[in-house]
Each structure stands twice: as C-alpha cells, then as structure tokens.
Amino acid sequence: MPEFRKDPIIGRWVIVATERARRPSDFVPHSVSEEKMAEPPCPFCEGREDQTPPPEIFAIRNPGTKPCSPGWKVRVVPSVSPVLKVEGKVERHGKGMYDVVNGIGAHEIIIETPQHIYNMADLPEQQITDSITAYIERMTDLGRDPRLKYALLFKNYGLAAGSGKIRHAHSQLIAMPVNPIRLKDELVGSRQYFEYKERCIFCDVIKQEMDTGKRIVADVDGFVAFTPFASRFPFETWILPKKHSADFAHLPVDKRADLARTLKLVLTKLKKALVDPAYNIILHTAPFRVPKAGYWRTIDDDFHWHLEIMPRLTRVAGFEWGSGFYINPTPPEDAAKYLSEIE
Amino acid sequence: MAELRRDPITGRWVIIEVDKVKNPSDYEVETHVKRGGVCPFCPGNESMTPPEIFAVREGGSKPNTPGWQVRVIPNKFPALRVEGNIDRI
Numbered sequence: 001m002p003e004f005r006k007d008p009i010i011g012r013w014v015i016v017a018t019e020r021a022r023r024p025s026d027f028v029p030h031s032v033s034e035e036k037m038a039e040p041p042c043p044f045c046e047g048r049e050d051q052t053p054p055p056e057i058f059a060i061r062n063p064g065t066k067p068c069s070p071g072w073k074v075r076v077v078p079s080v081s082p083v084l085k086v087e088g089k090v091e092r093h094g095k096g097m098y099d100v101v102n103g104i105g106a107h108e109i110i111i112e113t114p115q116h117i118y119n120m121a122d123l124p125e126q127q128i129t130d131s132i133t134a135y136i137e138r139m140t141d142l143g144r145d146p147r148l149k150y151a152l153l154f155k156n157y158g159l160a161a162g163s164g165k166i167r168h169a170h171s172q173l174i175a176m177p178v179n180p181i182r183l184k185d186e187l188v189g190s191r192q193y194f195e196y197k198e199r200c201i202f203c204d205v206i207k208q209e210m211d212t213g214k215r216i217v218a219d220v221d222g223f224v225a226f227t228p229f230a231s232r233f234p235f236e237t238w239i240l241p242k243k244h245s246a247d248f249a250h251l252p253v254d255k256r257a258d259l260a261r262t263l264k265l266v267l268t269k270l271k272k273a274l275v276d277p278a279y280n281i282i283l284h285t286a287p288f289r290v291p292k293a294g295y296w297r298t299i300d301d302d303f304h305w306h307l308e309i310m311p312r313l314t315r316v317a318g319f320e321w322g323s324g325f326y327i328n329p330t331p332p333e334d335a336a337k338y339l340s341e342i343e
Numbered sequence: 344m345a346e347l348r349r350d351p352i353t354g355r356w357v358i359i360e361v362d363k364v365k366n367p368s369d370y371e372v373e374t375h376v377k378r379g380g381v382c383p384f385c386p387g388n389e390s391m392t393p394p395e396i397f398a399v400r401e402g403g404s405k406p407n408t409p410g411w412q413v414r415v416i417p418n419k420f421p422a423l424r425v426e427g428n429i430d431r432i
Contacts, residue, residue: 015423097351
C-alpha cells in the first residue's frame with residue numbers, strides 16, 4: 001500500500017511505495033562513467049589555468065606559487081557563463097503588479113582537484129577537506145556584501161544531474177540578492193516549530209532518526225547521514241552535524257576533515273550501490289543576516305545547516321510539477337539498509 | 344544580464360535571462376525513436392488495457408470494444424489505491 005508521508009520541516013507530502021520496493025538493480029543503470037562524449041582538453045586541469053576566466057578568486061596553493069598557474073590544491077574562478085552580474089546596485093521595482101529585481105549576484109566555480117577526476121567520491125579525503133575550506137572562504141567573503149542575501153552551494157555530477165560537458169570535479173556557488181523559496185520554506189517551518197516547541201526541528205529529527213536507526217546510513221565523527229522519512233527521491237540522503245549549528249560557514253577548521261570523511265563515505269556508498277549514478281548535492285544554511293529589529297531573532301537556535309544528496313534516478317514529470325508532490329518508489333528504510341550494508 | 348522576477352502567487356523568484364536569450368533553435372531536442380510493436384491505446388486493442396472506467400462511445404458499442412471517441416482506464420502501475428479508509432497513522 002502506498003503511503004503519504006509528511007516532511008515535518010516544510011509540511012510537504014510525499015507518496016512512498018511501501019511494497020514492491022525498487023531495488024538498486026531495478027533502476028536502469030546509467031553510469032556516469034559510461035557517458036560517451038568527446039572530451040576537449042579540460043580547462044579545469046592543472047597546467048591549463050589560462051583556460052578559465054580570470055581572475056582567480058581564491059586558491060589553496062603551495063607556497064610560492066602564483067595565481068593562475070600550477071601548484072594548487074583547490075581553485076575558485078568566475079563562471080564562464082554567469083547567470084548573475086557582480087557589478088551594480090540592487091534595484092527593486094514593480095512592473096504593474098509584478099516585482100522585478102535586477103540580476104545582481106555572483107556565480108563562481110570551485111574546482112576541487114588539480115587532477116582530471118570527476119566524482120568527488122574518488123577524491124582523497126584531504127582534497128575534500130580543502131574544498132570545504134574553499135566553500136567556507138567564499139561564502140564568508142560573499143556574506144560581507146550587503147547587496148547579497150544567500151549563497152547557494154551546489155554540485156551537478158553527470159548529465160542527468162544537469163552537469164555540463166566538463167568531467168572534472170567541481171561545485172558552483174551562486175550568490176543572490178533574494179532568498180530562494182526552498183530555503184524560505186525551511187526557514188519558516190523551522191521558526192514555527194521553534195516557536196511551538198522551543199527546540200530545533202532538525203535536532204529533533206536527528207534524535208528521532210538515531211532512536212529508530214532504520215534510516216541511518218552513517219554516523220561518524222559528529223556527522224550523521226540518513227535517508228529522510230519523507231524522501232522525495234530514491235536514495236535521497238542528508239548529512240547533518242550532530243551538534244546544532246545554523247551556519248555552515250562557522251564549521252571549525254578541525255571539524256572539516258570529519259565532514260569530508262562522512263561525505264566521501266556516503267558518496268562512495270552511493271557509487272557502489274547504484275553503479276556510479278548522476279547526483280546533485282545542495283547545501284542549505286542560514287542566510288546572510290544583519291541583526292535587524294524583529295528579523296532573524298531565533299534563527300541561530302531554530303535553523304540547522306544540512307547537505308542534501310540527490311541521486312538522479314527518476315524523472316520529475318507532470319504529476320510532480322503540478323502538485324509539488326513527489327512519488328518515491330523506494331522507501332527510505334530500504335535505501336538506508338542497502339547503503340549501510342555496502343562497504 | 345538577468346532579471347529576477349517574482350511569481351506574485353507563490354512568492355517564488357525566477358532568474359530570467361534578458362540578454363543572451365535562448366531561442367527555439369538553441370534548445371537541443373530529443374529525437375524520437377520510432378519503435379515497432381502494438382499500441383495498447385489504439386482501437387482494436389482494448390483487451391490489452393485494464394477494464395475501462397468510462398468511455399464516450401457511439402450508441403450501441405459495448406465497453407472494452409472499438410467504437411469509442413475517448414476512453415478512461417485505471418493506470419496499470421497506480422501511485423495510489425482506491426480501496427481502503429483514510430488513516431493518519
């Protein structure tokens with residue numbers, strides 16, 4: 001019997017099939033490593049720094065090496081085709097009853113390795129730790145810009161996840177002058193729960209998941225990975241810090257390697273269980289904020305940053321678009337069982 | 344240059360590209376692969392679908408036979424079930 005499950009944070013319902021669950025082998029294998037395409041010389045590889053648009057915004061480099069030259073571990077450059085523009089003032093105006101804001105923002109690419117490796121699961125842990133440092137550096141810097149409200153960090157791995165033709169590990173950071181609706185829904189839901197219970201909803205979810213154990217994928221070094229109760233997609237997995245924190249950018253330096261280890265572990269499990277599937281990773285963290293009377297009063301206590309990993313195995317079609325519902329043919333309990341048992 | 348436009352109904356922002364726009368010819372189209380075989384929705388193949396729920400038919404033709412203009416059948420792989428009571432568990 002299919003079941004409607006409600007996501008407690010934003011109140012969204014999901015239809016989960018609890019019988020005839022689709023096993024990993026039931027999905028038509030679409031391995032990213034099998035995507036056939038002619039690859040031009042990769043502009044992200046070490047030695048080709050002149051192939052990316054200058055300037056080099058940030059890099060973790062060996063001492064003595066110059067920007068836009070080899071000798072780096074992680075490198076941040078502007079996007080080749082940026083969605084938003086960095087220069088200018090934020091102008092809000094109306095067109096009749098409609099609201100418009102001019103396209104101010106930042107669009108950066110974080111290149112996560114100097115070698116031509118595509119899947120983050122295949123990177124050495126230290127590379128992932130360095131990438132996390134780069135994310136935090138860039139998000140903190142962009143947060144100082146009073147025009148910007150939020151920076152979304154995301155990764156598209158594989159064509160089905162919307163990645164372009166460059167098969168070299170990277171993530172993108174798009175900073176914007178408005179808060180995105182998906183985040184807004186979580187912020188509102190979190191604040192309402194906190195007003196009612198005086199507890200962080202994510203902390204309660206973590207406790208519930210640890211108590212039941214059925215959906216835990218990994219619990220390592222202060223980070224927990226689980227398949228959410230109302231998972232939208234088969235094998236959707238979230239990673240959260242067990243210790244409450246609203247801001248990803250406040251992650252202490254000594255905890256970054258722990259996060260890197262957890263992330264590598266989860267991505268490796270997904271790679272093995274689903275034969276190298278395409279996936280997206282997104283980071284939800286508290287928006288940039290200046291303390292303002294009446295605004296963001298409880299956010300440090302009510303919101304909890306988290307990573308959402310979404311393997312792209314199924315399509316979102318008419319029913320999903322029309323209803324905002326998702327139909328998930330793999331119960332998260334089954335997904336967690338497969339993932340936790342894979343070495 | 345892009346513009347952020349807000350949907351007044353849901354409050355959702357969308358980034359609309361105003362300069363480097365993509366025209367119909369810029370989008371890659373999936374080529375449809377024509378496959379052979381029998382179509383279960385065509386007239387004459389009514390026995391290949393689950394029994395019909397409703398049909399707009401010419402007078403005299405029986406359910407699950409040809410002679411219909413529009414036909415409603417249950418989905419073979421239903422997302423939801425008709426039987427049972429609603430339980431919030």
